[in-house]
Amino acid sequence: MNEHSQILVPEAFADIYRSRPGSARLVLPLAEVAARHELCEDLAQAMTEPARTMLFGAHLAEDEVLRRCLAGLRAEGAGLAAAEAVWVVRRLAELLDWEQPELPEFLPEAK
Template identity: 50%
Template structure:
């Protein structure tokens, strides 16, 4: 079977859908579709989360926590692991600290 996809799926997302033996837990086409959905959701949430931070005066942590809770809720269409991945990716896009991200190295003075 040929894999002609141009989409690079990061290892962090692959880990969400691999079993203990490293095998994908869903068909490859479904896996790609889930990745695209999760990446699109992270991209789409950037502006609303920035607005919550500035307009409502919420902390970055609280914005991310509430976003993850919403994504992980029953009926959202996302698994808990996908919700965590989306919020981690969102934090990366926003440049906000998050437990799932490696902190940037200190800047030299």
């Protein structure tokens, strides 16, 4: 991060925007990556209550709730890259203290 930003981008999120695995080089400016991270983090935080509602209200298993969330995030017009959608769902599981779901992995290509 630059000296003017207080947002810390986790490595797992930054990896989405690396030119290749293990590289330090990002394919987008750091400010853009930080903005994408902030959007995705806010989205994961906002999804916690709806996910709990699906779990208890619809009597779904945790992994099914997360799969449905992923499907919604990957829908056309959602505004997220595939890898960002996976990150959001993994972060959602972490926030809810649920097991990490088995999700498709995507190459860290920014869309």
